[in-house]
Amino acid sequence: MAEVAHIGPGDRERRPLLRTALGAALRRHRRSQRRTLADVARDARVSMPYLSELERGRKEASSEVLAAVCDALGVELGDVLTEVGRDLVGNRAAVLRLAPGISAPAPGRLAHRPGDALLLAA
Known part of the structure; x- marks a missing residue:
């Protein structure tokens, strides 16, 4: 299963x-x-194989399962989602730095393309 998408x-x-x-x-x-x-x-209260699949990115978790896993870990779901958002933004910046021919947006400006989604984190 792919870990990245086109x-x-x-x-x-x-x-x-x-x-x-x-x-x-x-x-x-x-x-x-x-x-x-x-x-x-x-x-x-999830199976160990299912949790392993979640951690390896092989399964999509429902919001209920994510909440249960976060509760079991003693972390806030919102904090985990914010962390993931930061990881994705950091990955995007790395792609922009490394990919030839791709220019980063000007500081303070967001690059928008049709179909882009904006992740806002508090």
């Missing part, structure tokens, strides 16, 4: 999938607490 007609830019970034953030929180998959899965 988005839009003719757009060959590789973009990370939300499920991959979200899974990585959940895994970072679990590992920073030195907890096992089994421990967090039990507390979240």
Whole structure:
């Protein structure tokens, strides 16, 4: 299964999938607490294989499952989503720096294209 997607007609830019970034953030929180998959899965009341699939970005989690996993980890869902948003923005900046022929928007200006979505984080 792909960890990046090609988005839009003719757009060959590789973009990370939300499920991959979200899974990585959940895994970072679990590992920073030195907890096992089994421990967090039990507390979240999800199966250990399912939690593993979430962390590896192989499954899309419902909002209820995300809330349960965040509760089991003792972190706020909004904080995890903000972290994921920052990761995605940081990845976008890295792509702009590394990709030849792609110019970054002027400071303080957002580049908009049809179909772009804007992520706002508090």
